[in-house]
Amino acid sequence: MGVTIADVAARAGVSKTTVSRVLNSKGEINENTVLKVRKAISELGYVPSAGAVGLARGTTQMIGMLVPDLAWAWSGIVQAVIETLETEGFGLRMLTWNHGEESLRRLGLQVAAKSFDGLLVIEPEGAMGYITELHEAGLPVVLIDDRFQRPGFPYVATTNREGGAQAARHLLEIGRRRPLVVTGPDAFGCTRERLGGFVDVYAEAGIEIDQRSIICGDFQFERCRSAIAAALADGLEFDSVFAHNDPSAAGVLTALHEAGLWVPQDVAVVGFDDVEMASYTYPALTTIRQPMREMGAAAARLLLDHVRGVPKAAPSCVIPTSLVVRGSTLRPSPN
Template identity: 60%
Template sequence: MSITIADVAARAGVSKTTVSRVLNGKGELDLRTAERVRAVIAELGYVPSARAVGLARGRTRVVGMLVPSLTWPWMGEVLQGAVDVVESEGYGLLLFTFNRGAESMHQFASQVSSQSFDGLLVIEPEGTLTYIEQLHARGLPVVLIDDRDHRPQFPSVATTNYAGGQSAARHLIELGRHRPLVITGVERFGCTHERLDGFRDTYAEAGIELDPRLVFEGDFTHESGRRGVQHALDQRLDFDAVFAHNDLSAGGAIQAVRETGRNVPNDVSVVGFDDIPYAQHTEPPLTTVHQPMRQMGQAAARMLMGYFGGTPLPEEPQVLPTTLIVRSSTAPKPTPRTSAPAPAVRSHH
């Protein structure tokens, strides 16, 4: 039989509340009473459950994390960053995915109502933002990671998608690449618009208008990178570079370009976005815009931990910068060889 707090109280001749106060070190207690309770705890071998102690303190020492799916290429990095901080503070992490739509949401909502966690980290599953804003309004501390341009009514950690697009464009312009094919991400995501705008605006500043026929709507998959290149070839559109909105579609683009017998980086230079581990293993290794995904997970978890320690959650989003990582998939555009002038022919009279 497991020993309960009631057993301890009965043996020590005190109330359950007194035992609870001894366990939590709360309130002024008669020293002899406290020592008697501790002696009984030791004698009976009573081990308070972390959850019981947490509830007595008004804390579970668990952080919830809600994500769309674990299959997203950078999800592991964000999770690792959050776990690094949460575990170092002696908290546990309760993970919820949104793989099964309404059913997943129902399961998550039931955990919310039973107060299974003290605060929530969110990578927003589509269509859940209003619900999460309500939870925050009702007093649950929430931090959003990667706000996708939604600017919610609660704290968030974001990255510089627009500046990332700019850095990709500047790099390609410096290499003399004036006809880029852009393979975008999912159209409804804010990050897709920010990356495209940063890229397009930087080309415009250099006096180069992007050909609208060379902007292909992708969906962040390897296959959409292949399709984007194939589409441009089918339309007989000339391009000397590819800017893909993530590394997977950049990898698909590299493969499709090479299958046509062209060389990456000389004939076509390719830039990706994210800098997931895969980027170092494409052939050739991929130049890409690095998103600090692990640091974003850490920053969001630190916000929550700070809040538990009495620091108010920040009003403004915390924005972490992107950086361009140059590898071998980009190179200066080769200058066209001019044919040597024909030798002068002397006529003999």
Template identity: 60%
Template sequence: MPDVPITIADVATRAGVSKTTVSRVLNGKGEVDEATAARVRRVIDELGYVPSARAVNLARGHTRVIGMLVPSLIWPWMGEVVQGAVDVVETEGYGLLLFTCNRGAESMRQFSAQVSGKAFDGLLAIEPEGTLDYLADLYAGGLPVVLIDDRGDKPLMPSVATTNRAGGALAARHLMEIGRRRPLVITGKEKFGCTQDRLGGFADVYAAAGHPVDPRLVVEGDFTYDCGVRAVQGALDGGLDFDAVFAHNDLSAAGALQALRAAGRSVPGDVALVGFDDISYAAHTEPPLTTVRQPMRQMGEMAARRLIAHFDGTPLTCEPNILSTTLVVRGSTVPAATT
């Protein structure tokens, strides 16, 4: 028969004390007289009792586990963010408890139960849609939270974000420099701050150069491949002239590329194409995609470092950490042909 594991109750019975007293000895609480503590430690040695790290940490008021809440793991760049956080968390000797919102309200109910049960010491979050107020309440209630802010919400809690407006401006300056004057812009959802920032930075550069973006060529999308296809098809069907496309993420840029190819428009000859994110797929389209790179892995790393620094005594503040976007030029953009 397999050995029956020794429990804290076995130690308490052999030593003639309560389980609470054994727990206090294990955790060095100091409320136990030395003679009793010595007897408990002797029994622990005799029985070979090994307390679980989790039990000890819980008794000390922390778990050395970090929670991470994300909308879904199938988003193209999500793995990069999570990996960045994991690299830091594991290096610092913490565990990671990952939650997704794939099942909507039921997922959030399960997550809330884990919060109530104090299953983790702090939370990293890529905001699932509609949860920002809830996360802000958790933070206000004392749970350490760092938001990885991909939507430009400017939350009233610690956050790590990127330069969406500057990224839009980078795309615009590049297209202007290669002689593209009539861009089709495929945005994300209008309600997102990142959409407004990317469009604002892009439009400002064109307006300052005397070539304001045609409002008819600004099409609201939803960050999907299909919205890129639809936006290009709609512009072509409407007889709108454009010599460039700026898509607010690489997935919709890939859809735009497919629609342009299907319509017989060459990329980059007829139409230059710029995306946003620099997901791994962007380097493998045909032609490879010029894009604005978001430092997604670094955002995950930075958020995890802020949270762990807080556990080590550094106060969390609502001042965001901002990481810069950069332009990655590939084969989908070349100078416009001259006549």
């Protein structure tokens, strides 16, 4: 059983009502009592429930942002969030989701301390229940989502299914009729959406993609590199590859190069995301652009609308993907 408000009260030597008043900053409380309660919360690792916190909020001019890590993959989103918030006179408090329950405890303490007016969230693995609880208790929350989650609070998403369809239409337009698909993790909604859009367009063209030509790459460079090497060793014939993210596509390019195959002459390759590295691969990567900066800016504006109580604030926002054509599918035209 988790730590309760009663445990905190017992450790601090106060009543549960006093702990609740400290969490909600309600009433006049002796400073020593406040310090004892906060010390007990820290020592016990207590994560306040949304109900216990109450979320009777003032304003801090700060926005919290919970991210899985600070890796380069999120840099476009984060930079757009920062720029949008600064324009509106708000600051940003970053929280990472690297340490599971410990990260959740830290989030709870920040909420209890009313450190921010609203929360932006990216991929809250294992925390959606708690974040939903916070939203239902009154904390403005917006999810920035590329995995096709649809929470009970506002979100900003992109068109993963249409992105898969865009990749398929492009490969068909350049005459590629034997594609291989390297997918993301099976549990992710975006994997199913990207695969579904791709397969449907090929089916409409009268081409059924065999299950052997669909390989899980888990969004990982090395796994995709190994998967392509194994497919070639098994004699699987393909003239193109659709990889479900750009690091996966980079692994595909490396494996094809190591096998002595030319891109795009022998095999055309399409990725997904259009992160910075897509321009630096050899050849440069054709990819489906996920509008990271636009998603970050839209999420920040949407959250600020809800923080400010703007009438008729939009519940959610979906921003479309687009095809970016580079050398991995089309050779440059001769001068």
